[in-house]
Structures are given as C-alpha cells and as structure tokens.
Amino acid sequence: MGACLAERVDARGQQHGTGRPGRTLALWGGAAALALVAGGVAIGTVNATVYSPEAQVERYLEALAAGDGAAALGLAGGTGTGAEGSGTGDSGTADSGTGDSDTPGPPPGTATTLLDGGPLAAGFAALEDVTVSRGAETGNGVEVEVGYRVDGEDHATTFAVEHEGRDWLFFDRWRMAPVALSTVRVAPGVWPAEAAGQHLAGTVNGEEVTLTGESSPVQDFAVLPPAAVSGAATSTYLEAGPVRTVVDGADPSAPLPLTLTLRYTEAVAAEANRQVDEYLSECTEQQVLHPAGCPMGYDTLNRIPPDTISWSVSPDPTVEIEPLPADDEGGEGAPGEADVTVAAPVRTEARLTLEEIDLVTGERRRVEHAEPVVLEADLQVGPESVRYAPQAP
DSSP states (O other), rough: HHHHHHHHOOOOHHTTTOOHHHHHHHHHHHHHHHHHHHHHHHHHHHHHHTHHHHHHHHHHHHHHTTHHHHHHHHHHHHHOOOGGGEOTTOOOOOEEEEEOOSOOOOOOOOOGGGGSHHHHHHHHHHHHEEEEEEEEETTTEEEEEEEEEEEEEEEEEEEEEEEEEETTTTTEEEOHHHHHHHHEEESSSSGGGGTTOEEEEETTTTTTEEBBBBSSSSSSEEOOOOEEEEEEEESSSEEEEEEEEOOOSSSSTEOOOEEEOOOOOOHHHHHHHHHHHHHHHHTTTOOOSSOOOOOOOOSSSSSOGGGGOEEEEOOOOOOOOOOOOOOOOOOSSSSSEOOOBBBEEEEEEEEEEEEEEEETTTOOOEEEEEEOOOOOOOOEETEEEEEEEEOOO
C-alpha cells in the first residue's frame, strides 16, 4: 500500500510539474508559522483591549452610568469578570460577575439611596471628560486611574486591579480589588434652634429624601466612587439651593460633608404677616379701652359708652424676617445651630375713636386718639411650621 501511494504521489507530481515533497512541507510549515503569528497578534490585541485591567474598570464605570447597582457592587467587591461583563473560569464556562462581594456594607443608619437606579446614574452623569488609563504596577496587578472634571475642576480616582491568571491558556483574567464605600453626610450648616428634632425634606441626586436627627437633621449616604453628589432642601419654610461635592474615594474612612446653606422661603414672611394681621384684628375687635393682650390702650376718668369704642391700625404692618446667619456664624449653642429666629419689630399706629361723657357736666364729646405701636415678637420657624408670638405687655 505504501508503494502504490508513493507511485500516485509521484505520478501527480509529474503531471502538474510539482513533484517536490520538500517544497510541499515548506509551504505547510510556512502557513502554520503565519497562523501562529496571526494568532499571537490577535491574542495580544484582545488582551490589550477586552481582557485588559482598564476594561475591568470601564465595565464598572458603565454600570455606574447605567444605574446598575448590582453590577457595580459586584465589580467593586472584587468579582472578576471577562469580556462583556461575564467571566470565564478555567473550565471555559461563563459566570455572571456578580458573585459574593468583598465590599463592606454601609454602616448602620447609612442610606443606600445613591447605590442604585437614577441617583447612582446621576452621580456619574455629572462627571465630564472621563478618561481611563493604566498607572503603576503593583505586586500582583496594576493601578488604573480614572480622570474626570466636575464644575471645571480636575479630579481622579485610582483603582487597584489584580491579575488572577489566564482563561483558555491565552486570555488574562483580572478583577478589581475591593472598593471601599465612601460616605456623604448631608446636613444643614445652620439650623434654627427652635426647630430641634424636626424633619427636613430635601433631594439628593434628584431623589426625594427626609433628613432627621435629634437636634439637627442629618443623613449619611453610602456612595460608590467616583461620583458627584448634589443636595438641596425643599421644605415649605426652609430651603437650600443645590450644592455639590465630589466623591473620589481617596479617604473613605471619614464622612464627606455636604452642607446645605438654609434660608427662609418667601412663605415665612407671608405667614408671619398673616398671623400678625390676625392678632391685631383680634385686638381691634375688642370694644374696650385696654384690649386684652394687645399693645395699645386709653385712660380716662370720664364715662365711655362701650358701643362707641372703635379701634383700628394704620398703616398695615409688615413683618420683616432677619435672615439666618451664614454657616460659620451660628449662635452660641451647638455648632451649626442658630439662635431663635428673629423678626424685626413691627411699627404701626393704633387709632381709637369713642365718645366720652363728662361725669360732672354730662357733656358728650367725640374723641380721636392715636398712639404709636412697636410690636416685638418671638418667631419660631420649622421646615413646615411658623409661629409668630407677639410680646404683648
């Protein structure tokens, strides 16, 4: 059989003019060498892109951008993944990349609002010009730096990415070292002392939240870096414009403050004026010479028919509210706590008309009396309440 096969090969070689076995073997060897070279280039390219340490961090950032908290926490917890967010073990089977996480959970009382959904996505959406680059080598991996800008300022967050071996003999397998959760503490810079123990409604990264506390409302939020956290207060009588802080993860051991600079809303003055109007109306409705609990009165020795007594106030008084102090100008109490809310004295004039009957002659005469009124009051303002308490003589 061997002789016949050799004869057929020799015959085909003579027919086609290629009867040189050495040349055939050289062609096969060259093709094999080219395949190995091409394969090596492809493997190197895939390892430099799809299976690179930078790709691991990029998948983490994509999870943040999508508001996918489960995927982001899985990656941040040190769960290794391969291409397209799924890993391949030595057996070649795919895993979900969301296995047991080594990321420490938030401390008790820390809100997880910013770890999923819209608030998570909003925190990443505020980052501009995001770049991912490889940094220094570590003992078993490399550092990957994420650069970005927030409000015109440059920031960076560095992640450690560890090499865990290879899949299918060729492809590198990486995982992010566990990323510690950072904490942002949202609290008012100055809080009216009379509002101690009350709640404050607000928003954090667009999500409605309620800040609570024994003396001043405060809330800690767990955050996956990098992120920008924006907060505002939205209650009826106290508000704070949006403020923002950047969480780069550099020092996760201490809460990062997000201070809300509170101010009174226009509704405070409106409600205080309503209450002072109501108070003075109750005074003027009393047909007596000294209205009870009111800042005016009239003295005479003559007899006064009660039905002739008529009080009025003019001009219409206006309550002016002194603004809350700046965050670094609080009262003498606890830090961040203001003195009792202050309203400027109200100045107006009380006017009285009546008839007097002379006790000796019996003569009746019409009397018009006017006196200045300076009305001071205790004003107490909370997020959802206003109390104007006049200091009556």
